[in-house]
Amino acid sequence: MPPFSREVHLIERPVGLPNETQFKIVSTVVPDVGVGEILVKNLYMSVDPYMRPRLSAQTELDTPMTGAAIGRVAQSRHSGFSEGDYVVSACGFREYFLATGSNALQAVRKLDPDGMPLTTYLGPLGNTGITAYGGLLVIGAMQDGERVFVSAAAGAVGSTAVQIAKIKGCHVVGSAGSNEKCEWIKNELRADAVINYKKENIHEALKTAAPDGIDVYFENVGSEHLNAALANMRALGRIPVCGMISSYNNEGTLSDPITALFRMIYGRITMRGFVSYEFESLRPRFLDDMKGWIRQGKMKYRETIVVGIEHAPAALIGLFKGDNIGKMIVQLAAE
Amino acid sequence: MPPFSREVHLIERPVGLPNETQFKIVSTVVPDVGVGEILVKNLYMSVDPYMRPRLSAQTELDTPMTGAAIGRVAQSRHSGFSEGDYVVSACGFREYFLATGSNALQAVRKLDPDGMPLTTYLGPLGNTGITAYGGLLVIGAMQDGERVFVSAAAGAVGSTAVQIAKIKGCHVVGSAGSNEKCEWIKNELRADAVINYKKENIHEALKTAAPDGIDVYFENVGSEHLNAALANMRALGRIPVCGMISSYNNEGTLSDPITALFRMIYGRITMRGFVSYEFESLRPRFLDDMKGWIRQGKMKYRETIVVGIEHAPAALIGLFKGDNIGKMIVQLAAE
Numbered sequence A, B: 001m002p003p004f005s006r007e008v009h010l011i012e013r014p015v016g017l018p019n020e021t022q023f024k025i026v027s028t029v030v031p032d033v034g035v036g037e038i039l040v041k042n043l044y045m046s047v048d049p050y051m052r053p054r055l056s057a058q059t060e061l062d063t064p065m066t067g068a069a070i071g072r073v074a075q076s077r078h079s080g081f082s083e084g085d086y087v088v089s090a091c092g093f094r095e096y097f098l099a100t101g102s103n104a105l106q107a108v109r110k111l112d113p114d115g116m117p118l119t120t121y122l123g124p125l126g127n128t129g130i131t132a133y134g135g136l137l138v139i140g141a142m143q144d145g146e147r148v149f150v151s152a153a154a155g156a157v158g159s160t161a162v163q164i165a166k167i168k169g170c171h172v173v174g175s176a177g178s179n180e181k182c183e184w185i186k187n188e189l190r191a192d193a194v195i196n197y198k199k200e201n202i203h204e205a206l207k208t209a210a211p212d213g214i215d216v217y218f219e220n221v222g223s224e225h226l227n228a229a230l231a232n233m234r235a236l237g238r239i240p241v242c243g244m245i246s247s248y249n250n251e252g253t254l255s256d257p258i259t260a261l262f263r264m265i266y267g268r269i270t271m272r273g274f275v276s277y278e279f280e281s282l283r284p285r286f287l288d289d290m291k292g293w294i295r296q297g298k299m300k301y302r303e304t305i306v307v308g309i310e311h312a313p314a315a316l317i318g319l320f321k322g323d324n325i326g327k328m329i330v331q332l333a334a335e
Helices: A051-055 A101-106 A127-139 A156-167 A179-188 A202-209 A223-231 A263-267 A276-295 A309-321 B051-055 B101-106 B127-139 B156-167 B179-188 B202-209 B223-231 B263-267 B276-295 B309-321
Strands: A004-010 A023-029 A038-046 A069-076 A086-089 A096-099 A108-111 A147-150 A171-176 A193-196 A214-218 A233-241 A270-273 A303-307 A327-331 B004-010 B023-029 B038-046 B069-076 B086-089 B096-099 B108-111 B147-150 B171-176 B193-196 B214-218 B233-241 B270-273 B303-307 B327-331
Touching: A004 A309, A023 A309, A051 A309, A127 A156, A127 A214, A127 A233, A127 A276, A147 A156, A156 A171, A156 A179, A156 A214, A171 A179, A171 A202, A179 A193, A193 A202, A202 A223, A214 A223, A223 A233, A223 A263, A233 A263, A263 B270, A270 B263, A303 A309, A309 A327, B004 B309, B023 B309, B051 B309, B127 B156, B127 B214, B127 B233, B127 B276, B147 B156, B156 B171, B156 B179, B156 B214, B171 B179, B171 B202, B179 B193, B193 B202, B202 B223, B214 B223, B223 B233, B223 B263, B233 B263, B303 B309, B309 B327
Parallel strands: A147 A171, A147 A214, A171 A193, A214 A233, A233 A270, A303 A327, B147 B171, B147 B214, B171 B193, B214 B233, B233 B270, B303 B327
Antiparallel strands: A004 A023, A038 A069, A038 A096, A038 A327, A069 A086, A086 A108, A270 B270, B004 B023, B038 B069, B038 B096, B038 B327, B069 B086, B086 B108
């Protein structure tokens, strides 16, 4: 075992867009493995927009940050795990971690890659995928053939949502902030229409792209995207609220005034916030569906992979600058 | 029959708070009653906040406005109605109206007062009451004993909602904009706590009034009320959206920036807009419950009655100045 493991600490709470000086890479001694414990070497970790609001409140200062990670058991003194086993955990932002008896069972899940690349278990086959799946099918109660709008459609969750909606025969409109992203959404993800929100008026573009209105708006952004969606929702429309990235670097305040929330009333529209852990009971069905779609070529994904834990803060910050297409992943060690 | 009936037309669409010059009182000839038709003399009509957004769009110019009214059949050539029958219709804003065969059956409902004052059928026993009832019990899925926040709690719908929640054993917080209203909510409607939003910080006051948070926020206002409610919602909380009066004279834009909508995500909070006509199938049960509560003294109501159709525009405008306690009604003729 190496004597040291590096980990990422938050050392100062950001106001607005975070910067790298608010994070610190800390070296710690890798502890000895006691009876009933396992030592995991992380290979890949996820950085996600949801992490930003936590930096303002829940994330503890001067302790390792948390997030989804894929690792390999480097040493095991637990009967349920063997050296070399792959595991999924919420213990990202560190190169090694020790899982003690209780959290080894609770927070670390053994992973059978089943022939799929390991990183897909952070993306379409991981919480990213089940977020899109449960958000559309459970929270959004999306029906085959409906009209669906997905914001941040080149992001990890958004790009998965676009494709699930297409697989279900929906008319899908996606939005993103660059031509390259828009082309990917249209040409590869097969969205019916795409909106470059940096160049187009979202309201007008959405009206053109979905002249009969929207049944389901998969909300990742807030602000003008939400206004435009509300103004174009059909009666009894649903808005699963996955994220509101436009508020994350603004202390929760949406960056544009909200002009159309009253439309919920006559439209009898539902907005519902949700978190992926609500869909745990769906996971077996989700994995079956998603593996099938990937193998059939119906579910594409892209990854933006940054190598080295020292780049994790920059990777996280990059999410808010539109740096990523698809899933942003930090590779911590070679497979 | 009198030769003339007065009616209220909108002649110019308001921007911001309406003023009386945008309305006109027009005299029309009362038509002859043909076979299969009835002539209704309106006695009372309702003015309600929901009418304001309609003035900006749906309400037709230079035609009689619409709204709930209680009338008496003045002349009938329809086998289903007799002279003297009381009826409820959506044909307010006029002293008389002719119901032709089809709309006599569709838009005019015979009313058995069942010993209750006629005006209660515009208030707690009418759409006002069923809006509060269905909004809390169906859309809000309110459970006995939950923590409930009602904004505009001295209004017609709000004051009914406060009392339904109290009848169901809930801890109820109400807000209003004057001491007189707040005293009524606390002393007569028996709310557990009351917030004068013109004098208090709603966030702080709500935290004090409901330290364990809010399960159901009955939304009538929007803006800072919505921010405060979202910041104090418990996990899996529900926000039935009945109205957003803070946006009505602002072309739909909420008067304050929205700072807490992202809290829907981790809170897994549901917001759902609704309209009273969704609850039609509930009406028999609603009437049974509500008549019982009124007779038992558990459901109090106040009315602000303005006499004469020529004052209808001022009465409507008054809703946005806080002129009314309880239900705002215009009396068009003596009973």
